[in-house]
Amino acid sequence: MAKKILNIKRLSDKEIYELSKKYGLQAKAWRRKFVGLLPEIQTRGLYEKHGFFSIYEYAAKLGGVSKKQVQRVIQLEKKLEEKPQLKSILINGETSVNKLIKIAPILDLEKEKDLINKVKNLPCRTLETYVRDFKYERKLQDQNGLFEPKKRPESAHMSTLFKIKEVQKINALGLQLDENIYQKLLELQDKGININEILKNALEKRKEEIETEKEDLAKEILEKEESRIKEGKLPSKHVSVKIKKHLKKEHGNKCSIKHCHKDATTIHHTARFSLSQSHNPKFLAPLCSEHHNLAHLVDEKYRQHKNRK
16 A cells, blocks of 8 residues: 655645654654663674674764764663663663763662652753752761751951952852942941941841741731632732732842752742642742752652552
């Protein structure tokens, strides 16, 4: 039976797009499977038996795979020798090599089952963020067994914050001081006033103001939500402008995860909105897209655990 010839000219834009997407996904899947076979082909020397000079020539001509990618997958396969389930994922082409490479630094630090779950469910960039977070927390644990870094002892020449060299160091670290503020603080210091105490008090006052504002907003939100329930109205899915302004005041424009400096893209409900039906600012956190993905993965694992009980 003759094959049906595809008349591309008769296809609509939408049909061509859907077809290209389908072919693209199939191409990715088969490419992953091809790459997964390369370490075993290298071990058996199959490329030589079929007239290829090297595994790199074999991979390039049959699969369009670069030399760098071949080297990466062969090195990765060796690292996965003691992780049979992860190795199986590589060989069967169930996920990309890039994802498995991302988790390589923590292969011996986390359970294989948990790593498989993350590799299968997280996008590559989110996986990279997770590994960075994991290594950061592990480093803090190695320092003192807690999730807080050790305080460095202050030497005599560091007793005053705003000596010229110290200001240069601070600015080099990214803390930019306004010239006028610097001059005023320097004047106070020259008069023997403890400017560290002034700054400490200012920061504590800011913290207290934010907490007070958060408490007031929480009460206001609770009253509004109770009123809507009494009136038989559904809770609004939108976070109010007032709460957004408060979150920006508290966290700025960045992700609220302490060591993350990426821009926040989403306001995450730490108490799931589908259950709480509330926008209480105590349970809201601005997150970057990667940490938002991680938060939902943890939430999904918790839900599955509860359902098994």
